[in-house]
Amino acid sequence: MRLVWLGVESSYSHSSLALPLLSNACRDVSGWEWELVSGTIRDDAFELCRRVVSLEPDVVSSTAYIFNRHVVLDVLGRIKRLRPDVVIIVGGPECLGEGADSLLSSSSIIDYVVRGEGESVLPLFLERLSSGKGMGGIPGLLYRGGENSGSGFDTGWAEAPLPGSDRFFDFEKPFAQIETSRGCPMGCTYCTSCRTAVRMKSLDRVREELTCLHDGGVREIRVLDRTFNVPDSRGAELLKLFRQEFGEMRFHLEIHPGVLGAEVRRELRLANKGNLHIEAGVQTFNPDVLALVGRSTDVDSVQEGLRFLIGTETFETHCDLLAGLPGQTLEDVIVDVEQLVELGVGEIQLESLKVLPGTELRRQADELGLIFSDEPLYDVMATKTMSQDDMATCRHLSRILDLFHNPESLRQTFRTAYAEVPGFVRDFLGWCKESDIGNIGNPLSLRRRFELLEEFFVGRGYVLGLDELTKAWMANAFPTCSGCGLRAQLAASLPEGFECISGDPSVMSLQGTRLWEVSLSSGLLYVAYNRGIAPNRAVAMFSKIGTTNGHE
Secondary structure, eight states, rough: EEEEEEEEEEETTOOOSSHHHHHTTTTTTTTTTEEEEEETTSSSSSHHHHHHHOOOOOOEEEEOOOOTHHHHHHHHHHHHOTTTTTEEEEESSSSSTTTHHHHHHHHHTOOOEEEEGGGHHHHHHHHHHHHTOOTTTTEEEEEETOOOOBBOOOOOOGSSSGGSSOOOTTTSSOOOEEEEEEOOOOOOOSSSTTEEEEEEOHHHHHHHHHHHHHHHTTOOOEEOSTTTTTTHHHHHHHHHHHHHHTTSSSEEEEHHHHHGOOOHHHHHHHOOTSEEEEEEEOOOSSSHHHHTOOOOOOOOHHHHHHHHHHHOOOEEEEEEEEEEEOOOOOOHHHHHHHHHHHHHHHHHEEEEOBOEEEESSHHHHHTTTOOOSSTOOOOOOOOESHHHHHHHHHHHHHHHHHIIISHHHHHHHHHHHHHTTTHHHHHHHHHHTTTTTTTTTOOHHHHHHHHHHHHHHHHHHOOOHHHHHHHHHHHTTOOTTTTGGGEEESSOOOOTTEEEEEEOOOGGGGOOOOOEEEETTEEEEEEEOTTOOOTSOEEEEEEEOOOBTTOO
């Protein structure tokens, strides 16, 4: 018999661990051939359907995520129309909790739904299907007329064959995902892993998996562990492993900044430059709101932990915020953003709260007054304390952060403007809304963003913000005949008393180097270019001795 796996990713750079994990779990099930049809959410549904049907499957299986659910169901529906006898089985995050019952009852094309971990379910399902036996008594397998109870739970996950050993693991993707643990002891009610049993792979097992990926050419790793630094000793062991044995790889980790223990801190201080990328889950700084979603209310520890992470220069720390939490107000969200800007974090990701199937928050939603979409993305649209317009403002603020704060070339300008005028975030957000700037679906080139910031700074009298923007304009080698570039003019030589504040001062002796003098409020800045070295960037900047970044 033949199983065809339908893999639908968000983009060609992404891949899921589901197929190699399940294929490995079914390696001892005889009588089955496995085939893969892969695509993205942007691919034509009929073409994906045609490719699946051409393989003449007996079973079609897929994983439903929040981002691909509609596409997956569209393709599966087409397959069922063309091959009514094919058996369709679906699992994944969309099938957690009541999501499994909902999917089964709302979609007649699906025959079976897997709730929980499929590695414990699919082998039994395939064995019984090929032998003609009934499906009763398989925990986590739901079907019409069945018991529809329980969840799959793989007791042997930590010792299972490595995903990279399976023929369906794709080593050609830009990054790979690994799990060193499953489950989470924390009680965040919006999370599908809230207070779930924690299982951990041994350090030797993690080493073996990373060696397999490294030998396969993988250099970017996204660690899927819910909270990497819990417990502290475990997080420290893994960080030491990454540093000492896999220094050529880059690891993306999610860390809770409020529970940074001594051992993890020590290892983070020792981290190799470029070895880590840290995402810190903040969500909000309002302790009353945190209490309503079961998260630690020790805001002081979170802020202190963030200061530690930001102060560690070998990696950048990005932060996550949520809008639409129960009890939260629009003012809370803006204050959260302002605090992160003031702290100097890297990217700030502000997202609307999602009320996911299978979460405690989903069960409490009516009581808490959360109005959310019944369809993916399950995003909150209004609450008892935030109107629909408030939520729209939060979405606009998220877009503004993505456009004007998160790009590395603009981040220091954003911080400088906030330091100059603490009301900058509110003022700029209001200006953008009035000017219809930053709406979703309206792309803005990087240069256009510079021009808009200049217009805002000049109109509002921001002096230091405009200086910093001018430096960034020159660093990006934008034209000197427009915008902030009008503050620059060619210079014959570098005067005495100026020192290099960025780049390589030795370029001044190289043929082809040109120097520009830039007039800032605090004095002069000199910027050097050499197209032979960097065609689209400044190669060095010089400021007068005794100034910092062009300011006294």
